[in-house]
Amino acid sequence: MISDEEAKEIKKQLLEQISKLPKEQVPGLKEKIESMGNKELEQFVKQQTKQTCIFCQIVQGKAKTYKVYEDNNFVAVLDIMPATKGHTIIIPKKHVQFLTQLSDDETKEFFLLAKKIIPIIIQITKCQGIDLYISQGIKQRIPHLALNLIPRYPDDKDKVSFDWERKPAQEKELQEISKQISIVLNQIAEREHSQKQETIQKEEESEAQKMIKHVHERMP
Numbered sequence: 001m002i003s004d005e006e007a008k009e010i011k012k013q014l015l016e017q018i019s020k021l022p023k024e025q026v027p028g029l030k031e032k033i034e035s036m037g038n039k040e041l042e043q044f045v046k047q048q049t050k051q052t053c054i055f056c057q058i059v060q061g062k063a064k065t066y067k068v069y070e071d072n073n074f075v076a077v078l079d080i081m082p083a084t085k086g087h088t089i090i091i092p093k094k095h096v097q098f099l100t101q102l103s104d105d106e107t108k109e110f111f112l113l114a115k116k117i118i119p120i121i122i123q124i125t126k127c128q129g130i131d132l133y134i135s136q137g138i139k140q141r142i143p144h145l146a147l148n149l150i151p152r153y154p155d156d157k158d159k160v161s162f163d164w165e166r167k168p169a170q171e172k173e174l175q176e177i178s179k180q181i182s183i184v185l186n187q188i189a190e191r192e193h194s195q196k197q198e199t200i201q202k203e204e205e206s207e208a209q210k211m212i213k214h215v216h217e218r219m220p
């Protein structure tokens with residue numbers, strides 16, 4: 001659930017948006033938002049998002065799509081304004097903005113689905129390769145996570161550009177950033193290792209308890 005601080009910030013943003021609308025269009029809405037509890041507010045925002053997010057509309061079947069795949073957690077559709085022919089988007093059904101908001105299992109499913117669809121697109125479009133593109137934050141047009149599978153053709157250079165200035169970085173900068181990232185990754189690995197050890201220990205303990213119980217039961 002959202003915290004009191006988050007609720008306060010959300011209420012502030014909502015009230016700001018409402019203040020721009022004519023009062024008769026939203027009778028009582030200001031008072032309603034002000035009186036909402038955190039849980040109610042969270043539900044309200046979710047509902048609002050579902051109604052305005054184009055990817056949520058696609059998931060709910062409210063927008064016209066050319067669907068290629070659907071399961072419990074994901075849909076894959078053709079982009080109706082494609083970068084190139086066969087441009088396909090894989091969209092999680094739940095409204096999340098960032099990859100980190102998917103569970104480990106969902107992340108696995110997400111990329112396994114891409115792995116499944118890619119060779120099919122290549123076979124059908126006869127493209128020469130596929131670029132995978134996820135935009136998060138800056139340049140993200142729709143705040144809903146999506147994996148773009150963009151078929152690449154020999155003559156598409158004017159249509160698609162993922163290029164950047166290939167200027168060598170300062171050695172000091174490379175050293176610092178690589179060190180910082182690897183330190184955090186090592187910390188995570190250590191934490192995961194000790195969590196795993198704890199789980200194994202608990203399992204062994206409960207195994208031992210079971211055995212003791214078993215022995216007790218068999219003792220006359």
Ligand SMILES: [Zn+2]
Binds near residue numbers: 056057094143144
């Ligand atoms: Zn959405």
